[in-house]
Amino acid sequence: MNWREAWERKYRERHGKPEPEDWGTVAEDYSQWNKSIDYEYGKRAVEALQEVIKPDFEGLDIGAGPGTITIPLAKRMRMVTAIEPTQEMVWHLMRNVVGEGIGNIEVTNKSWQEVDDASIRKRFDIVACSHLLWQFEDIDTQLKRMESTARRYCCVVHPAGGRGMIIRSLWSEIMGKEYRGEIDPDLDDIVFAILRERGILVNVRVINYTDRRSVEQEERHIASLLGRWTEITPALGKTIREAVLKESRDGMYEGKSHAVVMWWKTPNMVPLL
Ligand SMILES: C[S@@+](CC[C@H](N)C(=O)[O-])C[C@H]1O[C@@H](n2cnc3c(N)ncnc32)[C@H](O)[C@@H]1O
Numbered sequence: 001m002n003w004r005e006a007w008e009r010k011y012r013e014r015h016g017k018p019e020p021e022d023w024g025t026v027a028e029d030y031s032q033w034n035k036s037i038d039y040e041y042g043k044r045a046v047e048a049l050q051e052v053i054k055p056d057f058e059g060l061d062i063g064a065g066p067g068t069i070t071i072p073l074a075k076r077m078r079m080v081t082a083i084e085p086t087q088e089m090v091w092h093l094m095r096n097v098v099g100e101g102i103g104n105i106e107v108t109n110k111s112w113q114e115v116d117d118a119s120i121r122k123r124f125d126i127v128a129c130s131h132l133l134w135q136f137e138d139i140d141t142q143l144k145r146m147e148s149t150a151r152r153y154c155c156v157v158h159p160a161g162g163r164g165m166i167i168r169s170l171w172s173e174i175m176g177k178e179y180r181g182e183i184d185p186d187l188d189d190i191v192f193a194i195l196r197e198r199g200i201l202v203n204v205r206v207i208n209y210t211d212r213r214s215v216e217q218e219e220r221h222i223a224s225l226l227g228r229w230t231e232i233t234p235a236l237g238k239t240i241r242e243a244v245l246k247e248s249r250d251g252m253y254e255g256k257s258h259a260v261v262m263w264w265k266t267p268n269m270v271p272l273l
Contacts, residue, residue, distance in 0.1 A: 001193075003197060004139065004140055004194065007187070007190045010190070011134065011139075012137075013182075014184075023065075023085075024088040025088075026224065027086065027088035027089045027092050028092065029220060030065055030068075031092035031095075031096060032217065033211075033212070033213055033217070034066055034067065034096070035096070036212045037209065037210050037211070037212050039067075039068070039071055039072050040210055041068060041259065042067075042068045042070075042072035042130075044208070044209055044259075044261075045069050045072070045207060046073055046075075046076055048263075049153075049155060049261065052126070052152075052153050053076050053126065054125070055077060055078065056077070057126055058077065058079045058080075058124050058125055059073050059074075059079070059080045059081070059124055059126045059127070059128060060080070060083065060120075060124040060126070060149060060150075061073060061081070061082050061128050062112045063083065063112065063129050063131070063132035063135065064082035064084040064089070064093055065093070065130075065131075066093050066096055067082070067092070067096045067097060067100075067105075068131075069128060069130045069157060070093065070097075071097065073128065074097075074102050074104050074105050077126075078104060079104050079105075080106075081105075081106045082106070082108070083108045083110060083111075083115060084107060084108075084109065085109065085111040093105075093107060112142065117145045120149045121149060122149065123151070124150055124151060125150070125153065126150065126153040126155060127147075127149050127266075128155040129156060129157070130157035130158070131159060133187065134184075139190075139194060143191070143194070143195070147266045147267060150266040151269070152265065152269050153263055153264065153265060153266060153269075154264055154266055155261065155262065156191055156263075157260070157261050157262075158186065158187060158188045158259060158262075159186070159257065160186045160206070160260045161206075161258035161259075162181060162186070163179075163181075163183055163184055164211065164255045165247075165255075166222060166240075166243045166244060166247060167179075167183060167222055167226070169243075170222070170239065170240065170243060171183060171226065171229065174226065174230050174236075175229065182229075183225050183228070184225070188204075188260045188262065191262065192204065195262075200264050200265075200267070201264060201265075202262050202264045203263050204261070205261045206261075207258065207259050207260070207261055208257070209256075209257055209259065210254060210255075210257070211253075211255045212252060212253070214251060214252060214253070215241075215244050215245060215248050218244045218253040219241055219244050222240050222243075222244065223240055226240070
């Protein structure tokens with residue numbers, strides 16, 4: 001099995017459709033989601049890393065968004081650098097950092113590909129990214145670039161275990177076939193296999209977190225995902241609304257979701273004293 005080709009095929013399947021989100025337009029909802037669950041996703045991810053993280057660590061979070069894992073990481077270590085290309089995300093990140101009363105986060109407003117990795121070689125004790133890798137077609141190159149900037153550990157957090165039931169059943173209804181992860185394939189399995197092929201021993205933990213959004217936010221979220229496959233007509237908009245309302249209480253939708261946290265020692269890891 002050629003895992004790199006498998007990744008590239010999945011990448012092309014996903015990116016052959018209109019872009020899922022313009023990150024700027026979803027920044028506010030993304031930030032709100034984090035706050036409404038009190039950074040539960042990021043906190044659980046950081047808890048899964050507790051055996052490796054040390055208070056004097058310096059970390060790098062690539063594709064930080066509004067601070068989903070950046071903020072929980074910064075609460076557990078000396079310093080975190082966040083790389084985030086979308087201006088609106090950076091704005092929310094800075095606002096959330098102030099809201100959380102922390103001052104140990106530095107932000108670089110660039111894409112990961114624009115970062116000169118040679119200038120930050122082996123600078124960070126841990127280099128992490130969450131819900132990001134599917135932005136990269138050349139997965140192997142980007143994982144190796146991550147590793148080159150890490151002194152000790154690399155970490156990938158990725159949603160896994162499938163989308164919520166509303167999206168799955170609406171997608172099946174629209175497409176007339178069983179849903180098999182087409183909207184947002186898990187992909188953690190391929191990352192695992194690519195790393196294992198290089199002889200890297202990958203630690204994996206499953207985390208559970210709550211998905212909580214207002215009914216309107218959940219409707220927008222579902223419409224933005226299904227909109228890649230079909231036009232969101234007024235009739236479909238109404239169907240989405242009814243499905244969300246059925247699963248909501250007091251104007252809020254709540255569901256359970258899962259993610260995997262993978263971490264590994266970087267090749268030539270600097271030993272801890
Ligand atoms: C799905 S969001 C994930 C945000 C956050 N890490 C989380 O787990 O919630 C993807 C983020 O990656 C950023 N992004 C997209 N392409 C990127 C790239 N080439 N380099 C770095 N970040 C990127 C987007 O702006 C967005 O904030």
